[in-house]
Structures are given as structure tokens and as C-alpha cells.
Amino acid sequence: MVEKQRGALRLLxxxxxxxxxxxRPSLTLAEARAIVPSLHVGHxxxxxxxxxxxxIAMACDRFTPMVALDGMxxxxxxxxxxxxLYGGEAAMLGHITGWLSARHLTLKYACAGTPDCAHVLAxxxxxxxVGPGDEASAVTQxxxxxLEAGAETxxxxxxxxxxxxxxxxxxxxxxxxxxxxxxxxxKLRRIxxxxxxxxxxxxxxxxxxxxxxxxxxxxxxxMVKAALDRLIEALxxxxxxxxxxxxxxxxxxxxxxxATRRVNVESAQALREAKSLCLLxxxxxxxxxxxxxxxxxxxxxxxxxxxxxxLSQNQRQLDGKVEDERSEAELVDRLVIRFGREKVLxxxxxxxxxxxxxxxxxxxxxxxxxxxxxxxxEALPRPLQIFAPPxxxxxxxxxxxxxxxxxxxxxxxxxxxxxxGPERIExxxxxxxxxxxxxxYRVEDESGGRFWVFREGLFNAHMPRWFMQGMFA
Amino acid sequence: MPLTSIHNPYAPGAxxxxxxxxxxxxxxxxxxxxxxxxxxxxxxxxxLGLVKPGRVxxxxxxxxxxxxxxxxxxxxxxxxxxxxxxxxxxxRDAQSVxxxxxxxxxxxxxxxxxxxxxxxxxxxxxxxSRKLILAAKASGTQLCVIHHAxxxxxSAAEARWQVKRLPSRVMAGHAPGxxxxxxxxxxxxxxxxxxxxxxxxxxxxxxxxxxxxxHALLSTPPLFKPVVSLPVFRKIPLYRAAGSALRFG
Numbered sequence: 001m002v003e004k005q006r007g008a009l010r011l012l013x014x015x016x017x018x019x020x021x022x023x024r025p026s027l028t029l030a031e032a033r034a035i036v037p038s039l040h041v042g043h044x045x046x047x048x049x050x051x052x053x054x055x056i057a058m059a060c061d062r063f064t065p066m067v068a069l070d071g072m073x074x075x076x077x078x079x080x081x082x083x084x085l086y087g088g089e090a091a092m093l094g095h096i097t098g099w100l101s102a103r104h105l106t107l108k109y110a111c112a113g114t115p116d117c118a119h120v121l122a123x124x125x126x127x128x129x130v131g132p133g134d135e136a137s138a139v140t141q142x143x144x145x146x147l148e149a150g151a152e153t154x155x156x157x158x159x160x161x162x163x164x165x166x167x168x169x170x171x172x173x174x175x176x177x178x179x180x181x182x183x184x185x186x187k188l189r190r191i192x193x194x195x196x197x198x199x200x201x202x203x204x205x206x207x208x209x210x211x212x213x214x215x216x217x218x219x220x221x222x223m224v225k226a227a228l229d230r231l232i233e234a235l236x237x238x239x240x241x242x243x244x245x246x247x248x249x250x251x252x253x254x255x256x257x258x259a260t261r262r263v264n265v266e267s268a269q270a271l272r273e274a275k276s277l278c279l280l281x282x283x284x285x286x287x288x289x290x291x292x293x294x295x296x297x298x299x300x301x302x303x304x305x306x307x308x309x310x311l312s313q314n315q316r317q318l319d320g321k322v323e324d325e326r327s328e329a330e331l332v333d334r335l336v337i338r339f340g341r342e343k344v345l346x347x348x349x350x351x352x353x354x355x356x357x358x359x360x361x362x363x364x365x366x367x368x369x370x371x372x373x374x375x376x377x378e379a380l381p382r383p384l385q386i387f388a389p390p391x392x393x394x395x396x397x398x399x400x401x402x403x404x405x406x407x408x409x410x411x412x413x414x415x416x417x418x419x420x421g422p423e424r425i426e427x428x429x430x431x432x433x434x435x436x437x438x439x440x441y442r443v444e445d446e447s448g449g450r451f452w453v454f455r456e457g458l459f460n461a462h463m464p465r466w467f468m469q470g471m472f473a
Numbered sequence: 474m475p476l477t478s479i480h481n482p483y484a485p486g487a488x489x490x491x492x493x494x495x496x497x498x499x500x501x502x503x504x505x506x507x508x509x510x511x512x513x514x515x516x517x518x519x520x521l522g523l524v525k526p527g528r529v530x531x532x533x534x535x536x537x538x539x540x541x542x543x544x545x546x547x548x549x550x551x552x553x554x555x556x557x558x559x560x561x562x563x564x565r566d567a568q569s570v571x572x573x574x575x576x577x578x579x580x581x582x583x584x585x586x587x588x589x590x591x592x593x594x595x596x597x598x599x600x601x602s603r604k605l606i607l608a609a610k611a612s613g614t615q616l617c618v619i620h621h622a623x624x625x626x627x628s629a630a631e632a633r634w635q636v637k638r639l640p641s642r643v644m645a646g647h648a649p650g651x652x653x654x655x656x657x658x659x660x661x662x663x664x665x666x667x668x669x670x671x672x673x674x675x676x677x678x679x680x681x682x683x684x685x686x687x688h689a690l691l692s693t694p695p696l697f698k699p700v701v702s703l704p705v706f707r708k709i710p711l712y713r714a715a716g717s718a719l720r721f722g
Contacts, residue, residue, distance in 0.1 A: 473518030
């Protein structure tokens with residue numbers, strides 16, 4: 001793999017055969033060709049590499065939920081608390097490496113107490129498994145290059161006679177900090193296992209997880225659905241004991257060939273009824289644009305709660321009111337899942353005099369503003385339906401700043417028989433933008449059509465323009 | 474089938490009561506046809522007057538929104554519905570609109586479901602309407618199917634109305650009056666007044682439709698409120714704009 005660096009095509013990565021022939025990264029392509037004339041080269045595609053790495057990371061989710069990317073070419077898996085599922089650390093390591101090798105991936109790996117130590121061991125050592133507390137002894141022989149502190153610092157360390165990490169560790173850390181900065185000594189402490197950091201997983205850690213591994217991959221979709229229903233029941237029981245209800249659920253289907261499919265379900269209200277959750281998932285699976293395919297079969301299904309809320313037991317009132325609210329929330333859930341979140345809307349009131357801004361339609365999942373609606377008879381008449389943006393019309397008025405006498409809208413001529421106005425609505429100057437003031441008129445045409453039209457602008461350099469804003473009943 | 478209604482969409486003491494044709498306490502399907510494409514807003518308004526205010530689920534076909542505009546909450550509030558109680562969907566094809574409507578009709582706790590279709594809706598068949606009615610009967614929901622730019626086709630609906638807008642009674646000051654429609658009862662399962670035509674006008678004080686004799690629409694109703702607030706300190710000047718006689722206060 002080559003890439004243009006510092007004005008020359010240089011090797012960036014080479015395989016085992018090339019290494020055996022004496023090639024190494026940072027060699028220019030011309031030099032490499034001189035050594036091995038029959039060299040096969042390809043251009044480096046870092047974006048594709050990264051995408052592939054993320055895909056592998058997603059697939060590794062089946063081993064532990066804590067998977068993080070490590071630079072451009074590594075993955076960190078936090079297997080704390082997961083080892084017993086595979087019968088110990090060594091067995092789990094064997095399982096992971098076996099699973100990845102079976103997918104034609106060549107890997108270098110190590111298992112250690114801290115992420116930094118594992119990182120260093122995987123790259124600079126042949127040791128693969130370090131017991132708790134043995135990190136310091138495992139890394140003493142490694143060269144200072146393993147600190148990855150940059151060529152200059154490494155050079156300076158070597159000049160000072162500090163060739164291995166063991167040499168460095170034997171010096172007082174204050175001296176190192178004074179000479180090379182705090183970063184170096186912190187890194188050293190982390191590698192030696194004296195300090196631990198938490199991983200930031202690429203996927204947020206779910207709040208609650210249930211999963212099922214299958215001895216044999218499941219290929220029958222009915223069985224997959226039945227397994228999912230069982231998981232949902234288990235999850236709902238857990239929620240019940242915690243007095244919680246889930247708002248966002250995710251089912252991950254791990255296919256035997258390494259593909260991972262995730263299906264998300266969100267609910268309008270905290271939910272823990274197994275029956276309705278099963279229905280929601282069934283509906284979601286049915287309406288997937290790209291249907292779930294068993295292919296080689298699924299070897300694991302995991303169900304997570306990404307977001308949850310406290311949900312106390314609902315007390316049913318004598319008139320069954322609570323029941324109604326629940327079934328209504330379920331309806332909204334079903335509609336959202338079937339038609340998409342942005343299709344199911346409700347009104348949100350804004351404290352604004354701008355007719356378009358004062359009432360907006362937002363998805364039901366977004367809470368509406370709590371300002372009430374004016375329903376008193378003092379409220380000015382407003383149309384039932386509006387056009388946003390307003391549609392331009394051609395208007396003929398008796399006097400320039402008077403109401404329209406006739407207007408043409410959608411190629412139809414309307415003769416005005418009654419008009420009321422103007423109601424001047426200024427733009428909200430505090431929001432910026434210099435929109436002209438609008439003079440709104442309520443007009444009625446000969447056939448009884450009632451419209452809300454406005455004239456935008458004043459009679460100055462530009463002529464005002466007329467628009468159709470809405471329709472009264 | 475109960476012939477009286479819990480909610481009275483028309484004022485008590487109206488000149489002519491149509492209690493038979495009104496909704497029973499729930500679980501019926503009314504079809505409302507706009508007489509012409511231009512009467513879309515009138516048909517929508519009449520449907521809103523017919524259903525009980527409360528939790529309303531409104532499913533619209535996208536074309537209806539493009540043709541006659543998006544729903545506007547203050548306008549709904551003017552017609553006596555609480556906009557915060559309205560959940561609406563805007564969907565592309567008639568099939569999805571009917572699916573969503575059916576889903577909503579099955580749900581208890583929703584007082585009315587409005588289904589708005591534009592053009593000849595092929596999926597709205599006799600079977601589809603029957604399904605809607607069965608669902609509404611089980612849950613007690615009021616169902617209104619509003620057809621714009623369509624001709625009536627056989628269905629299992631309880632009643633079928635046709636709505637056409639009428640010129641309103643112009644208020645003093647040459648202002649447009651309250652919505653007025655000509656409503657025709659095209660068919661009804663349990664009424665003998667099929668084919669009868671009523672003129673209805675929105676009563677803003679009582680928040681309901683009132684029947685009117687047609688000639689009554691020609692007289693002038695009282696003003697409902699001044700447009701511009703009156704000056705406090707000065708004497709009220711009398712503006713008389715030439716020609717178009719606009720009322721300023």
C-alpha cells in the first residue's frame with residue numbers, strides 16, 4: 001500500500017511476504033521497486049480502512065458491549081465481567097481470535113490489565129496474555145519506541161541511555177516529567193498498569209441488556225421471532241423489578257457470517273408491557289425497508305434498552321381513564337413505527353405574533369410548548385389552513401394601499417365582494433433578517449371563498465407584492 | 474342505534490333540528506364530500522363541526538395539504554377544537570391513510586378520527602369502509618371520511634353529506650362574515666330526509682353550526698368585535714373611507 005508523503009510515493013503498509021523480502025513502511029516506492037521489481041502496490045484508502053475497522057468493531061459487540069477504536073488500526077475490547085461467559089480469560093481470547101481468524105483476518109492481540117498495556121503488548125511484543133499485576137514485568141524489556149512519544153523524544157531517551165521501558169520506570173517520575181512532560185510519565189504509568197482509564201466505547205453503553213446465544217445458528221425466522229419474544233419477556237420482567245420503563249429499545253441480530261443487524265424501536269411513553277413491545281417489534285420487523293434475512297443463521301440476539309424512565313405501576317381509576325391514555329400512547333407508537341417519526345405530528349404553540357411562527361407542527365416525540373391556545377371570542381379570526389410558504393398572487397386594488405378588488409390565484413380570477421383589514425404584522429426584528437411589514441386582509445370572493453391574503457412591503461423603492469397566506473372555512 | 478346525540482353540534486332552538494342525522498354517541502362513519510375542489514376547506518370545517526371536540530386523530534393525504542394548505546392551530550381553536558388535543562398524520566397515498574385511520578379507529582380513548590382523501594381513492598372500497606365501521610363500533614370512536622375532488626362511490630357509511638360554500642352574511646364595515654355552507658344529505662341509513670338541503674352558518678358565540686333559512690343569510694349580522702382597539706384619551710373619529718368603506722374602529 002502506498003501513499004504520497006513528503007513529495008514521494010512511500011510504502012505505508014506491507015504484508016508478511018514483503019517484510020520477508022526486506023521492505024518496510026516509510027520506504028519510497030522507487031527504492032522498494034529496486035529491491036523487489038515485481039512488487040504489487042495499491043493506493044492507501046484510509047476512509048475505507050476506517051469503515052472496515054468500524055464494521056469489525058460493531059461485530060465484536062457480540063463479545064462485550066465495551067468496544068472502542070484504538071488509533072487507525074486497532075480495537076480495544078473491555079472484557080471485564082464477560083470472561084465467565086466463555087469459561088475464563090484464555091478461553092475467551094481463543095474464542096475471539098478464532099472467530100476473527102475464521103473471517104480471514106490476520107490479527108495481533110494481547111490481553112492485559114489496562115488498555116495502554118494491551119495496546120503496547122499487541123504491537124511490540126509477542127506476549128499475549130498478562131495476568132493481573134504482571135503488567136510491569138511484561139513490558140520492562142520493550143524498547144522506548146513503544147511509548148509512541150514521537151521520533152524526537154524517542155531519540156532523546158535513547159541518547160540519555162534509556163533504552164527500554166524498564167530503564168525508564170527505574171528513574172524517578174518527577175525527573176521524567178520535568179524533562180519530557182507529564183504526558184510521557186502518565187503514559188508510562190498506564191502501560192505499567194499503575195493507572196487505569198476507562199474506555200469510551202464507540203456505541204453508548206446500554207442501560208439494560210438481555211441476550212441469548214445459540215449453540216447452532218438459527219435460520220428459521222419464526223424461531224428467531226419466538227426467541228426475540230422470549231427476550232422481550234425477560235427484559236420486561238427486569239424492568240418491572242427496577243420500576244423502570246424503556247423509551248428506546250434496540251435488538252441486535254448477530255449473524256453467523258459476522259454481519260450485525262440492529263433494529264430500533266422507540267415508544268412515546270415509558271413501556272414495559274411485554275405484549276405491546278412484542279407487537280411493536282413485530283410491526284417494525286415487518287415494515288423494514290431492507291428486511292431481516294437469516295442467511296447463514298443468527299448465532300446471537302441481544303436486546304438493549306438505550307433510554308429508560310421511571311415508570312411506577314399504573315393505578316386504574318374507576319372510570320378506566322388510565323387505560324385510555326395507555327391505549328392512545330400505544331396507538332401513537334404504532335403509527336410512528338409504521339409511518340416514521342416525522343409523519344406523526346402535533347401542534348406546538350410559540351409565544352410570537354408572527355402567524356407562521358406562533359403555531360408550528362412538530363413530531364409527536366418532540367414535546368409541544370406549553371403556551372395555551374386562544375379560544376376566546378376576542379381572538380382575531382384566523383384561517384383553518386395556511387400555505388407555508390405563502391403563494392404569490394396577482395392583485396388589483398381600488399387604491400394602492402387598499403384591500404384587493406380582484407385577484408388571480410392558481411390561474412383563477414376571484415372577484416372580491418367583502419374585505420376586512422389591514423391587520424399589520426411586522427417582522428420580529430429581534431430575530432434578525434429585514435423582512436418588510438405585512439398587511440393582512442380577510443377577503444371573500446363572489447362564490448363564498450374566504451381567504452387570508454397579505455401585501456408585503458411599503459410603497460417605496462420596491463413595489464409591494466401580494467401573497468395568499470391561508471383559507472378560512 | 475341511538476338517535477340522540479351526547480354532543481350537539483347544532484345550537485338548541487335552531488330553526489330546524491336535524492338530530493336524527495347527527496352522530497350517535499360514537500361508532501358511526503360519516504362521509505363528507507366537497508361539492509367542488511374549491512370547497513375543500515368548507516368540507517373540512519363542516520367535518521370539524523360535526524365531530525365531538527376532544528382527542529382527535531387526523532389523517533390527511535399529502536395532496537390535500539398541497540391543494541388547500543397545512544392545518545393551522547389557531548384556526549382550529551376558532552372552531553372550538555383544542556389544538557393540543559389533535560394529533561395528525563400527513564401521508565402520501567390513500568392506502569396508508571386508510572391504514573392509519575383504521576389503526577386509530579380501533580383505539581379506545583380517541584373521540585374522533587378524521588380521514589381526509591383527495592381525488593378518487595381506489596383503496597376506499599365497500600370492504601374498507603365496512604372495516605372502518607366495525608372498528609369504530611368496537612371502540613366507540615366517531616369517524617369522518619372527507620373526500621375532496623371525488624364522486625361518491627358505494628360504501629357502508631351511515632350518512633353521506635355534500636358541502637358547498639356559500640357567500641357569508643357580510644358584516645357591517647364590509648367585512649366577510651362567518652362561514653356559511655350549503656349542506657346536502659345525500660344519503661342516510663335511518664333518515665327520511667335524504668336529499669334535503671340545509672343552509673348552515675357558524676355561530677361564533679356558541680361555537681356551533683346553526684341552520685338558517687337561506688334568505689336569512691342575506692341580512693346583516695352584528696359586528697363581533699372592533700378590529701383596532703379604541704383610543705382611550707381622544708374622541709373616537711369616524712373614518713369613512715371612500716368607496717370600499719373599510720371599518721377602522
